[in-house]
Amino acid sequence: MLTQCLGIPHISTGDMLRDLIRHGAELKPCVAAKMHSGGLVSDEVVNLMVKERLSEPDAGKGFVLDGYPRTLTQSEHLCGWLDEQGIREVVIHLAVDYNIIIARLTGRRECPRCGTLYNVSFHPPKVDDVCDLDGEQLVIRDDDRESVIRERLDAYDRQTRPVLEFYQTAGRRVIQVDASNDPPDLVFHKIKLALQ
Ligand SMILES: [Zn+2]
Numbered sequence: 477m478l479t480q481c482l483g484i485p486h487i488s489t490g491d492m493l494r495d496l497i498r499h500g501a502e503l504k505p506c507v508a509a510k511m512h513s514g515g516l517v518s519d520e521v522v523n524l525m526v527k528e529r530l531s532e533p534d535a536g537k538g539f540v541l542d543g544y545p546r547t548l549t550q551s552e553h554l555c556g557w558l559d560e561q562g563i564r565e566v567v568i569h570l571a572v573d574y575n576i577i578i579a580r581l582t583g584r585r586e587c588p589r590c591g592t593l594y595n596v597s598f599h600p601p602k603v604d605d606v607c608d609l610d611g612e613q614l615v616i617r618d619d620d621r622e623s624v625i626r627e628r629l630d631a632y633d634r635q636t637r638p639v640l641e642f643y644q645t646a647g648r649r650v651i652q653v654d655a656s657n658d659p660p661d662l663v664f665h666k667i668k669l670a671l672q
Contacts, residue, residue, distance in 0.1 A: 477660070477661070477664040478540050478664065478667065479540050481664075481668065482538060482540075483537070484535075484537055484538040484539050484540060485534050485535055485539050485540070486539075486540050486542060487526070487529055487530070487535070487539050487540065487541050487542065487544075488542040488543050489522055489525070489526065489541075489542070489543040489544040489546075490542075490543045492525055492526075492529065493522075493525075496525070519547055519549040519550050519553070522544065522546075522550060523549075523550060523553045523554070526541070526544055526554070527557060530557075545639055546635060546636055546639065547635055547636075547639065548638050548639060548642055550639075551639050551642050551643065552642075555646070555648070564649070565648065565649070566649045566650075566651060566671065567640070567643045567648065567649065567650045567651065568651050568653060568667055568670075569640055569650055569651065569652050569653065570653055570655040570663065571652055571653065571654055571655060571656070572655050572656050573656050574629055576656050576657070577625070577629065578622060578625055578626070578629075579597060580595065580597075580598070581619075581620050581625050582616075582620060582621070582622050582625065583595045583596040583597045583598065584616070584617065584620045585601070585605065585614035585615065585616060586614060586615055586616075586617055587607035587609070587610065587612050587614055587615075588612060588613075588614075588615050589607065589610050589612040590607065590609055590610055590612070592607055592608070592609055594607075594614060601614065651667070651670040651671070653666045653667055653670060654666075
């Protein structure tokens with residue numbers, strides 16, 4: 477919604493890494509070489525990949541970064557680079573209460589036959605645990621089990637919350653948007669108001 481409204485590209489490091497694995501070395505030789513030598517996708521690789529992407533012409537008017545920066549090292553690198561380029565960023569922090577995240581995700585049910593997603597609290601099937609469309613028994617995906625979700629929230633606390641604190645203490649622009657209970661279009665509206 478934001479990229480459509482502003483007419484700027486959406487740059488997702490997750491998409492870029494998947495692309496890189498698919499198309500291999502011919503697109504980004506230096507990044508691919510690092511990935512092959514190290515195995516793990518280090519901060520250095522991601523930083524380099526993003527810097528190359530941000531230097532492409534379509535990013536000249538601005539861009540929305542998604543999934544980056546995710547660590548302190550990445551944040552420091554990005555801030556340094558943006559300052560060098562004279563680009564001022566805005567960090568948008570979508571705040572959602574952990575209990576609400578857990579309720580949303582643990583309530584998800586999927587139809588193994590047609591893939592339709594339900595939520596026992598927010599979008600329940602007509603009959604408990606049965607798909608409206610084909611009558612198949614609904615299942616909980618492994619990703620949505622509470623222990624897995626808690627692990628992901630712990631990882632967020634360890635790695636990503638310090639990124640937010642870094643931006644706040646460095647006096648960079650951080651917009652807080654409460655995204656706990658509102659549908660996406662309303663969250664988007666709040667972001668737009670804050671940006672204006
Ligand atoms: Zn179904």
